[in-house]
Amino acid sequence: MTDVTGDHQATVRIKNLLLRAYIGIKEEEINNQQDVLINVCLSYDGTNAINENDIAAALNYRTITKEIIRHVDGNRFALLERLTHEVLAIVMEHAAVTWAAVEIDKPHALRYAESVSVTLEAHRSKS
Template sequence: MADMTGDHLARVRIKNLLLRAYIGIKEEEINNQQDVVINVTLRYDASEAIIRNEISAALNYRTITKQIIAHVDGNRFALLERLTHEVLAIVMEHHAVQWAQVEIDKPHALRYAESVSVCLEAHR
């Protein structure tokens, strides 16, 4: 196998995680769960994972996904901005993550739009 040196910053994407939550401030939003679609992109140094080829050396994105599900699914949030911030904080709790971006869509929030989304990012 060729010796590939250079950047081992892996870009991991969790795509279109579909959950349901109470989100909003209007009465129908407070009383009815709505779909939210979560997309997470993160970067971490995958050098050890590449060299060792073992799960213990890799960032466990299954754990991150389970934490997001536990935090969001069926819970209440007034603002999409706050929900996005909280999901980004969950991702950044993992010290291997060097940069992350979270975008959360609220489908059909506006009459003529497919969705409204809020996107936040953080880095260390």
């Protein structure tokens, strides 16, 4: 096997995490849970995970997913922008994450549209 040395920026994608939450400002939205579809893309330095081939050296995306589920599922949010911001903050709480983008879709939010989504991203500043 060819040895590839150097830094390895790993990209992890959590795709189509389907949860239910109270999201919106109209009475119907406040009183009824709706589907939200969450997509997360994040980067971290995967060099140690590659070299050690050990879960302890990798970013635990299962933990991140569980934190997102706990925060979103069944909870209340007025705006899609705020919900997206809060999910992005959960991802960025993990020090290993150097960049992340979160897109959250609200299916059937508009007539004739499959969904409406908001995307936010963050970069960790280098100190």
